[in-house]
Amino acid sequence: MQDALTITVGDATITSVWDGTLEAGLATILGLDPQEASRHVEAAWRETGDNPLVLPVRAFIVRSAGRIALIDTGSGTTKGPTMGHLPASLAAAHIAPADIDAVVLTHLHMDHVGGLLDEAGGPAFPNAELLVHHAEAAYFLDTPLAQLDARSARNVDFQRAAIAAYGPRVRRVADGEGLAGIAAYLAPGHTPGHTAWRIKSRGETAVVLGDVVHMSAIQLPLPLTPMIYDVDPDLAARTRIALLDEIADRDLLVAGAHLPASGLGRIARDGAGYRFIPAGSVVRS
Numbered sequence: 001m002q003d004a005l006t007i008t009v010g011d012a013t014i015t016s017v018w019d020g021t022l023e024a025g026l027a028t029i030l031g032l033d034p035q036e037a038s039r040h041v042e043a044a045w046r047e048t049g050d051n052p053l054v055l056p057v058r059a060f061i062v063r064s065a066g067r068i069a070l071i072d073t074g075s076g077t078t079k080g081p082t083m084g085h086l087p088a089s090l091a092a093a094h095i096a097p098a099d100i101d102a103v104v105l106t107h108l109h110m111d112h113v114g115g116l117l118d119e120a121g122g123p124a125f126p127n128a129e130l131l132v133h134h135a136e137a138a139y140f141l142d143t144p145l146a147q148l149d150a151r152s153a154r155n156v157d158f159q160r161a162a163i164a165a166y167g168p169r170v171r172r173v174a175d176g177e178g179l180a181g182i183a184a185y186l187a188p189g190h191t192p193g194h195t196a197w198r199i200k201s202r203g204e205t206a207v208v209l210g211d212v213v214h215m216s217a218i219q220l221p222l223p224l225t226p227m228i229y230d231v232d233p234d235l236a237a238r239t240r241i242a243l244l245d246e247i248a249d250r251d252l253l254v255a256g257a258h259l260p261a262s263g264l265g266r267i268a269r270d271g272a273g274y275r276f277i278p279a280g281s282v283v284r285s
């Protein structure tokens with residue numbers, strides 16, 4: 001269990017919810033000299049005190065306009081003992097699964113949707129509507145299996161069953177749609193319908209990054225660097241740079257599934273790349 005952290009966005013709040021850790025390894029990085037990669041990993045390790053190749057996996061609770069939304073669900077029982085701790089983290093935050101009004105998905109990879117089902121195979125959040133961008137649904141749910149890339153096809157049985165378990169409560173949304181104060185915006189590349197949800201209240205904005213930044217130790221200083229998990233690596237890099245530029249320029253809040261610390265904070269420009277400033281930390285000059 002790790003400490004949760006809550007930040008405010010106007011009248012809304014975002015609380016990080018820990019699901020566990022995922023061993024990534026340098027082999028998940030594409031097109032980077034191993035020595036240069038190691039140098040960035042070591043630098044990030046010194047700065048955070050945590051091994052940057054062991055990625056935290058998080059979801060986020062958003063309280064907005066009187067409703068409780070859960071953004072992503074962790075990995076449930078699909079990924080082994082280092083993950084699947086989201087139910088315990090929710091309980092520690094005094095949130096029952098039945099309290100969740102909406103589950104909002106950044107994308108359909110297993111560390112984000114594995115927790116949609118409980119151990120009995122039923123919906124883990126019995127009262128929640130389920131929001132997914134129509135582009136992500138079209139790719140993972142509607143594409144004939146033979147037309148999916150091999151990596152995307154690997155878990156499609158689970159993904160389709162998990163979404164189907166929510167029956168008529170599934171809502172496919174377009175850009176700008178969502179819940180009061182929480183809206184979908186396509187941030188494609190990692191997956192075709194990868195979505196960076198925006199939480200807005202009283203002039204403040206937070207961007208939920210999902211996996212726009214996957215391995216922060218590498219992809220913040222070297223934002224062009226793709227990973228093997230990207231369906232379209234070039235598009236993922238363009239999306240990452242465009243979004244991080246906007247976030248840094250407007251000093252927006254971010255919530256990242258695999259960012260260090262609580263996953264909540266801000267992004268600053270740093271040379272040709274960026275760095276993450278965790279919420280609650282002192283900015284060094």
Ligand SMILES: [Zn+2]
Nearest residue numbers: 109111211257
């Ligand atoms: Zn992920």
